[in-house]
Amino acid sequence: MAEMEVKESKKKGPGVKKHKRHSTRVDLTPMVDLGFLLITFFIFTTTVQQPTSMNLNMPKDTKNPDDNTKVKESGSLTLMLGKGNVIYYYFGNDPATMQTTGYKDVRKVILDKKKSTPAEDLFIIIKPDKDATYKNAVDILDEMDINDISRYAMVDPTPDEYSKIQQTEVAGGVK
């Protein structure tokens, strides 16, 4: 295009040059290709996913012990979240009968308890200890959702329970 057409086919007369007319049409196919390529790229790189959120409601702090929620011993399951993604659990009020499980198997424990207990008595107490991670806490709260447990609470373990967890951890070699 930058070159000039100098070929003269027919001479009409002296000094009369005929310029060959170029078509003004440009082939737009490559441009369309590029356009659609960019569209595809932008669609794929745009993150559609928005972060979701999980609701957490905590109870009011009550100074008066009479206001505390009463839990039936027969209906309670205590899950203690320890170091290294381990869960220690016991039924009722006796931490001495503590058993160990993990995050994959805890669903079975919860479901077994749910089946064997009347719905209005079932209460799950979640006690994350000092070494549990935020992920552990969210996972177990999520587990409550998954298993459709409506009554649960998150509290700190008692010093007795904590020392028992530590003993078990030391004995089991959990670092």
Added chain:
Amino acid sequence: MARAKIKRGSTSVDMTPMCDVAFLLLTFFILAAQFKPSEAITVTTPSSVSNKVAPQKDYLNVTIDKNNKVYLDMDNAIKSDVLDELGKERNMKFTPEDKANFMKSAFVGVPLSQLSQFLKLTPEQLKGVALPGIPVDSANNELAAWVSAALSARLGEQLNLLIKGDDAAKYPTFKKVIDAFTANDQYKYNLVTNSRDVPEGSELYKKNLREHEANAGKPQQK
């Protein structure tokens, strides 16, 4: 016999309209795209089955990183009021420069005593600097002061409290953040998570299925 002459059409199509459409779409997508601001704090959030979208308005977001440091950010719309309220509550004087810097800053990651210096830093300067985070200890829970300021700034209107924790953050820090909220009589929070599918066969899965069937069945019974 005269044979009907089939006129040969040109195989080249006029690409102009197609080109127009392609670039129109391209322009639309580029303009409509919301670019994700580069996050100064990297946090890997845990996943949950919840499918509620995290609130994007009137929020106060507390981020806990993997080193158990606490950072705070909030909706730009409430920032200015929050700083005013904080100044009132803590008897702190903020210069107009501080305020302008605060409006620009993405998050707060230092104790109140260092706030003024912190706000002078540009995002480039913040990169790679180990920030002390906002103190959340029960003796000096400055996060509670921030929450209280934000609540006063909202004048009793709804404030969405978001907690965005890292997988590796320890539970006690999370607990301290909750304590900062409960100290201000706030008991409802949103934990920011990635969504994941409900495990098949679980109670929630069956419940969702039943609800789905009930909804699907309604128009047929009519």
